[in-house]
Amino acid sequence: MATTKVDNGVNVDALLAAREALGKAPEAAQFNWRATCKWMNGTHSRSAVQGFHGLGQEQKHKTTFTFDADHPEIFASEDKGATPVELVLVGLASCLTAGVAAVAQNRKIQLRSVEAKLEGKMDIQGILGIDSDVRNGFDDIKVTFDIDADASKKDIEALVEQSQKRSAVFDIVTNPTNVTVKVNAVNAAGGGAR
Amino acid sequence: MATTKVDNGVNVDALLAAREALGKAPEAAQFNWRATCKWMNGTHSRSAVQGFHGLGQEQKHKTTFTFDADHPEIFASEDKGATPVELVLVGLASCLTAGVAAVAQNRKIQLRSVEAKLEGKMDIQGILGIDSDVRNGFDDIKVTFDIDADASKKDIEALVEQSQKRSAVFDIVTNPTNVTVKVNAVNAAGGGAR
Numbered sequence: 001m002a003t004t005k006v007d008n009g010v011n012v013d014a015l016l017a018a019r020e021a022l023g024k025a026p027e028a029a030q031f032n033w034r035a036t037c038k039w040m041n042g043t044h045s046r047s048a049v050q051g052f053h054g055l056g057q058e059q060k061h062k063t064t065f066t067f068d069a070d071h072p073e074i075f076a077s078e079d080k081g082a083t084p085v086e087l088v089l090v091g092l093a094s095c096l097t098a099g100v101a102a103v104a105q106n107r108k109i110q111l112r113s114v115e116a117k118l119e120g121k122m123d124i125q126g127i128l129g130i131d132s133d134v135r136n137g138f139d140d141i142k143v144t145f146d147i148d149a150d151a152s153k154k155d156i157e158a159l160v161e162q163s164q165k166r167s168a169v170f171d172i173v174t175n176p177t178n179v180t181v182k183v184n185a186v187n188a189a190g191g192g193a194r
Numbered sequence: 195m196a197t198t199k200v201d202n203g204v205n206v207d208a209l210l211a212a213r214e215a216l217g218k219a220p221e222a223a224q225f226n227w228r229a230t231c232k233w234m235n236g237t238h239s240r241s242a243v244q245g246f247h248g249l250g251q252e253q254k255h256k257t258t259f260t261f262d263a264d265h266p267e268i269f270a271s272e273d274k275g276a277t278p279v280e281l282v283l284v285g286l287a288s289c290l291t292a293g294v295a296a297v298a299q300n301r302k303i304q305l306r307s308v309e310a311k312l313e314g315k316m317d318i319q320g321i322l323g324i325d326s327d328v329r330n331g332f333d334d335i336k337v338t339f340d341i342d343a344d345a346s347k348k349d350i351e352a353l354v355e356q357s358q359k360r361s362a363v364f365d366i367v368t369n370p371t372n373v374t375v376k377v378n379a380v381n382a383a384g385g386g387a388r
Binding site: 011014018019022023026030032036037042045049054055059062070072075076077081082085086087091092093094095096097098102112114123125126129136141142144149152160167168169174175176177183184186187 | 202203204205208209212213216217220223224225226227228229230231232233235236237238239241243246248249253255256257259261263264265266267268269270271273275276277278279280281282283284285286287288289290291292294295296305306307308309310311312313314315316317318319320321322323324325329330331332334335336337338339340341342343345346347350351354358360361362363364365366367368369370371372373374375376377378379380381
């Protein structure tokens with residue numbers, strides 16, 4: 001047992017209380033996460049994240065988070081933001097990392113530093129339509145964690161394993177999710193009237 | 195035919211030339227996209243995106259793009275960034291939007307505005323470990339596009355359909371991707387020596 005109090009900045013008591021409460025009121029556990037996206041020019045878009053639904057009511061982040069996305073100059077774009085696939089890597093990295101901190105807190109393991117490097121292999125013959133047998137997305141993703149913590153190598157590995165088991169984005173990336181796309185044609189006149 | 199030149203800001207000629215060139219040199223089409231992530235405190239992390247590999251050599255974005263991710267206050271976190279799952283929605287939104295612009299350019303359709311709203315349903319009984327039959331990720335994702343363009347409703351719908359067919363993130367979300375996780379225990383002493 002460590003003699004000093006373990007503090008990774010995660011309020012595990014609150015999370016355990018939420019687990020207890022939501023187990024009794026499963027309708028409050030139904031969340032809706034949202035993003036909006038506005039086309040700027042070319043492959044450049046700006047997305048925003050603020051409102052979401054959960055615990056039975058509308059919720060709001062403290063601030064609106066905005067994200068520019070674009071393609072790099074080697075694709076004849078202006079490189080005004082990360083590429084959409086890099087955003088997915090960031091989502092995966094941050095989900096696993098938050099999980100490591102939460103699990104470490106629950107297991108009373110003091111973290112000193114956690115760093116992750118992610119690499120997603122992609123054959124762009126897929127998205128360019130050169131070869132229809134090549135998938136559009138990543139062939140595979142490699143995640144490498146460097147973790148400094150008051151624990152054995154085995155216990156540190158177990159932190160990451162448990163984080164994977166509870167990670168929303170790890171699930172989204174490794175398993176299929178149904179996506180429904182609806183299109184509203186606004187003012188579509190077909191004649192270039194404006 | 196429109197009498198004015200269609201310009202959505204996408205250099206389709208360059209993309210078609212790249213398709214031609216990469217079809218003859220498939221090894222140049224092998225890309226590696228990367229992100230690094232550093233744990234800050236609690237569920238807050240900061241990720242960075244800059245280098246990637248493609249066209250047979252190391253490449254760099256013009257700038258380093260950084261992303262704070264966190265959980266909201268209702269999860270007893272400090273809400274210092276979007277949640278990881280919202281980042282995935284942003285990746286999906288921006289990928290489909292860039293595709294709509296590129297396809298429209300190729301089909302000589304002038305876009306006036308493109309806006310997307312995304313909504314991902316999630317039962318957080320999964321990530322909280324309340325019910326092991328509930329998945330951690332999204333139950334499903336709904337995307338709604340509002341598009342104003344010089345084209346018929348049918349042609350506008352076809353833009354989005356083609357964008358889905360070539361979208362890297364749409365593929366990543368709707369199909370499984372293998373993720374390998376490696377853990378290095380740095381300075382792991384197990385005794386709280388520092």
